[in-house]
Amino acid sequence: MSALSFSKISAPLDGLLVAAGLVAVAALTTPDLTGRTSFALELLLASIWAIYVLQLIGTVIMQRTRNVRDRMPAIAVDALAVLVPLAAFLLDDTRDQSLYCAVWLLKPLRDSTFFRLMGRVLTNEARNLIGVTSVFGILLFGAALIAYILERDVQPDRFGSIPQAMWWAVVTLSTTGYGDVIPQSFAGRVLAGLVMMCGIGIFALWAGLLATGFYEEVRRQDFVRNWQLVAAVPLFQKLGTAALVEVVRALRPRVVPAGTVICRKGDTGDRMFFIVEGRVSVATPNPVELGSGSFFGEMALISGEPRSATVSAITEVSLLSLYSVDFQMLSKSSPEIAEIIRKTALERRGVTPDPTAPPMGKDTKSTS
Known part of the structure; x- marks a missing residue:
């Protein structure tokens, strides 16, 4: 089978190879693995890597007949899938060599229309997303600063510096609430409540912007597709x-x-x-x-x-x-x-149209 044919591996088969490779990577981290099983798993990883080498060669050959810009994501992912494990094999002589095959997680992205769609959404909504992210950063630093002032004397081991207080601010803004760092003063707890409510609003804005962006992009694609279909009808x-x-x-x-x-x-x-x-x-x-x-x-x-x-x-x-x-x-x-x-x-129906009849849409008595 030629390298060119490997460049056309179907998405389900590509996903199966990735799944098999990642299962092998996970299994190789098991401490009590026998030598024979370990060898078999490493042989599986080597076989998948060899298939990806052929796929990379085929992708590079195909780019000569296509727009290079369109093929760049596929070429980049295929190159990483080959070069990263190869570099680990040549440079890393520890038992962690197989872990570098986890880069194959990127393989499903090479031909994914969803991630191209996400890229367009992020590009279209970049200004608004950056604005919301800026507000998040301001709230994060401001909450950490105020928490440091209020709690540094009460809990110097938890709020002894602004970087330490930032961990509490991140957990509170995201409303995760691990409970490992809790304000003790009344003012600190009031601050925590305000920060949580602000966090809910920030994440709602992020979600709303992305949802709107996806809706607009899908609607735009549908309109373009429908336009092409309609334009193909002679009428x-x-x-x-x-x-x-x-x-x-x-x-x-x-x-x-x-x-x-x-x-x-x-x-x-x-x-x-x-x-x-x-x-x-x-x-x-x-x-x-x-x-x-x-x-x-x-x-x-x-x-x-x-x-x-x-x-x-x-x-x-x-x-x-x-x-x-x-x-x-x-x-x-x-x-x-x-x-x-x-x-x-x-x-x-075998009826001769009346040339004197008014066009439809201009006569309210015409049948429709």
């Missing part, structure tokens, strides 16, 4: 930016496996579908196949009638769903789209 390609934004907000993406029944004849419909990729079969007396750019299920929104045919996915299908409530809003903001949908629906 929407001639729309302006403002109208396209309205469509993106109205449509809901959905992926359907091959063979799935998307809608059944006779069911009450509350949405229609646009096909982005794939093909579907419409079970009419003369079965029809629809492909990318087509739409179906529009009569449920226009006339409110039950489904007139069963539609099944021939291949895996990427769909965009438009619910009736969103269709009403879209008819007002983009009447030309609603009119195309209405005309197509009538043509499918």
Whole structure:
């Protein structure tokens, strides 16, 4: 097997290798381990290390055909996974050599979308997070200073200096409360209560900023993905930016496996579908196949009638769903789209559209 193929190790297999390696590292710290078992565990670590060497070589080869900046995190993690244990083997002749394999904890991060997402969130919220952290630092030092003044004569062994008092301040601000350092004076206990309440507020701010950042980033990614899907539908390609934004907000993406029944004849419909990729079969007396750019299920929104045919996915299908409530809003903001949908629906029923009929969304008496 070539080194290039090792660069494409799947995430589950990579996770299994990491888990096996870390279990071996933990087992090697057992005092009463036999020599044969110890040798077997060390051989396992050496085998995993050899696989990671091949993975590093494959990653370096692949970066020639890709954007180096995009591959840098993977290259850095793969390099650390190889070089740190190697350096420990060459430079450290103690029994702690295997402990350096704990650097493999970084391996799950090399292709993790979550940590890239976290990096973007931290970058976007950096200013606010730094501000809250600054307030935390001010409170920490201020609490330690006041506690030192109040308790230094009562407990010189615990509050004899500001650095000693900082341990109490950290434990109290985080509301951990180990109980190993406790103010004895009344003023000191009042200070402890205030510090705890401030700590709750600080950690709530941190959590709120991160939660908001994650929500905004996920919503931004969803919007970009939906925009790409909507732009691929021919019906929407001639729309302006403002109208396209309205469509993106109205449509809901959905992926359907091959063979799935998307809608059944006779069911009450509350949405229609646009096909982005794939093909579907419409079970009419003369079965029809629809492909990318087509739409179906529009009569449920226009006339409110039950489904007139069963539609099944021939291949895996990427769909965009438009619910009736969103269709009403879209008819007002983009009447030309609603009119195309209405005309197509009538043509499918064998009815010739009336060219003098007002577009949907501009006539309050039009059916929808």
